[in-house]
Amino acid sequence: MFTFINPKTDFAFKKIFGSQNSKDILKSFLNALLYDNQPTIEYLQILDPHSLPLIRGLKDTYVDIRAKLNDGTEVIIEMQVLNVEAFEKRILYNAAKAYSTQLETAEQYVMLNPVIALTITDFEMFEDFRKVISRFVLKEREFLSDYPIFDFELVFVELPKFQKSLNELETLTDKWIYFLKTARDLNSVPATMEEVPEISQAFTIATKANLSYDELSELQKQEIYIQDRRGAITKAVSIATEKGRQQGKQEGxxxxxxxxxxxxxxxxxxxxxxxxxxxxxxxxxxxxxxxxxxxxxxxxxxxxxxxxxxxxxxxxxxxx
Known part of the structure; x- marks a missing residue:
């Protein structure tokens, strides 16, 4: 019997997918979520997520994982548990900055590589449709034709919309999303997931017994912070709802x-x-x-x- 850490916390997500020993895990994960389970990514380089050029007047960039693929495409990845104010704008800002800061002085625009911003959320962002994975690119407003250069894409994975049980998992995509959503609630590695070497490796990294005291302490702090923030949000919503109810009674x-x-x-x-x-x-x-x-x-x-x-x-x- 094992106890696994929560992959949705900032610390765990980076440890599982963003360490230098996680290249195979990240390659499998990205092939599943971005390329429909096809082995499109042959190799990748995991970069320092905070190493984007610091430019005077621009805010710092906060992403969880940053990788460069074999075709030069840069992927910035963020796991977001709480739906904070202006989060949608932050995603655009980080993606635009990753794209615009690739060039050194005097370099040509032709040297710009595509950027994919992959965002996994533990809340629903798009209530108008039920797709778990949604992709946004630049389109002409009326005819919906693509912009000539396909260099900018926003990909969202909304975990609450994924409702498949363990017995219903069919694809590698299903298995990776199931891992993110349920790993902390499992006490063993399911056979159907253990057969994927990269997912089995991810479970090994996520085993609490393999963490140091300092790592466990950091993980606990992050989980307490998330619980406190969620509690504060719930309380704020409750207060606002009650005020609205009282105001409605008065107006009535x-x-x-x-x-x-x-x-x-x-x-x-x-x-x-x-x-x-x-x-x-x-x-x-x-x-x-x-x-x-x-x-x-x-x-x-x-x-x-x-x-x-x-x-x-x-x-x-x-x-x-």
Whole structure:
């Protein structure tokens, strides 16, 4: 029986996929998620994720893993557990920076290599469709034709949308996503996954018994931080929901008062000046509660419909 670390934490994700001993694991992982299980990546180089050129005036770039593929394509990879503000913009910024900072002074644009930003999220980003993996590229707005240079791609893997059980895993893609989503809850390596050497190696790295005291301590700190942040988000949502409920009740009471006033005033007006045309009733309905109270007092002096319309003209109603 084994205990595995959570691959979704920053520390574990980098240890499993981003160390210099993880090249085969990362190659299998990227072939599965980016290239439909085809052996497109023959070899890759794992780079320092923070080694992008520092340019005056640009923010630092934070990604979990950065790799260069055999065809020169650069892949920046991020595992994101919490849905933080402006996260979508950060993805674009990091991808654009990885693309734009490739060139040294005086180098030609033709030397730019494609950039793929692979983002794995532990929350749903795109509620309009149920695909687990989605890919975004530059398209012409009306005809949806590709931009001539296919150098920029954003790929998202939304873990909550993956609902397959262990017995339903069919492809290498399925197995890697299942590993990310469930490894920490397993106590042994499933046979169907152990048969993939790279996934078996990933489980070995993820075994808690293989971690030092300092590594376990760092992992625990990150998991506590994630739990605290999730708790803070849940509490904030709960408070906002309760405020909205109370505000809704208050607005409902005010609306009920206004509807009652309106109905009473229309009955009183019809007794004094006759039938009230629908367009005039609409004007009366636009009055605030305070102005309806003023109208209730003023109507005692009305003797004909023109008295009412003249009074309404003094109330600064919206132009119709």
């Amino acid at each position: 009471r005010q609306e009920g008062i206004k509807e009652g006033q309106f109905a009473l005033i229309i009955r009183l007006l019809e007794r004094r000046v006759g039938a009230i045309a629908p367009e005039v009733q609409n004007q009366i309905q636009e009055l605030s509660i305070a102005k309806l109270e003023n109208l209730a007092e003023a109507l005692l002096n009305f003797t004909q419909i023109s008295d009412l319309t003249a009074w309404l003209e003094t109330q600064d109603l919206p132009a119709r």
